[in-house]
Amino acid sequence: MFALIDCNNFYASCERVFSPKLNGKAVVVLSNNDGCVIARSNEAKALGVEMGAPFFKERERLEKNGVEVFSSNYELYSDMSRRVMGTLALFSGEIEVYSIDEAFLRLTLAPDRLRDHATEIRATVKQWTGIPVCVGIATTKVLAKLSNRFAKKNAGTGGTHFQAAPTEEFLSRFDVEDVWGVGGRWGERLNAGGIKTAWQLHEANQSWIRAEFGVVLLRIVYELRGVSCLSLEEVAQDKKGIVSSRSFSRSVTDIDELRQAVRDYLSTAAEKLRSQASVAGRVQVHILTARHGDKPKYSNAAEGELDEPTDDTATLIRRAMPLLDAIYREGFEYRKAGVYLTSISPASLIQRDLFGVPIEKSEKQKTLMAVMDQLNRNGRRVHFGDAGRKGWTMKRGRRSQSFTTDWKDLLSV
DNA sequence: TCTGGGGTCCTAGGACCC
């Protein structure tokens, strides 16, 4: 059996843990730059605040209704996630942390004990971390997802549900787009083919699915039928691509400012690369103007290969700068830039270039990076280039404290 | 009527997820 545990309105719930006065009130959390709504408490959902709604369009309505609005505080959410996952790990030796607020567990209990187990998981996570979760149990991951959705949408379930078999009665309750792995595009095409519910997808013609949609959807159909095709991925695989990109808080026209942004993002991306002991063979740089409005639009990206794969921030920056120069056009108001590291491989398997960077030099680089990572981990930010006034950095004026990760922010009562 | 039969690697694009 697979259990899917999903935190309810996770970011909003994190804010509530340390501010109980928010209980019962409408709470929303905004994306980076306070751009759009990415988490809503049930009260906020009831007011009709949509997921992904631009904040500037909703602002007045939110204020009028006394909604509590927060900038995103990933330091807090990551740490709360770690606590939730640590708690869940005590309930099964096999756990897959699927996202910041979801995990699959494999349960090998007798079926008659599953319901009690689910209730206990939910109660324990709530008591130990303050985060409310729902638990859905079934024989495949796709069915566990639906089971969880059922628990979440039906108050009568008490937040847990065990679905022993994929019955017509159960699957007919869900639109086909509610099935994990079926998004908007496939939903439309399936609807056009007369498939509107999860049950109809369960009954769909196998060869038609394979021919029209491919093997990915076919696996989902099998999962709906109770044939497990998606296994529990207990160990997180190394990233095959690492992105770091941010929207600016204001327009940027000057290439020097873009250069500094690219240096910053590369520092972040390379730090992630080193944390999984990998090297990257290619680096990509992209810049964009605003998508909306009537200002002239431009976006472009350029990618380049490293002479030899590296995790050295300085080397990556040196390779990336000419790429930025190549795509930069004067006269545009840029709103976002980013970098993308690809062709990632384990650092232990580097194929050195006979005429490349001498070993002694690369050893020095390695030491420098290790020292930098250590300083940054301890909260001192060490930068490449000009770390001075950066007017374009993220806007997040409504952020709560880092209650669990910074002594200065410890809650006072 | 009929045009060989195996492969690999890389990239772009399109889906999907949170």
Added chain:
DNA sequence: TCTGGGGTCCTAGGACCC
């Protein structure tokens, strides 16, 4: 004024090899 930031996998097509 103002619209996030990460990821994964699969497929088709083009280039190459013998």
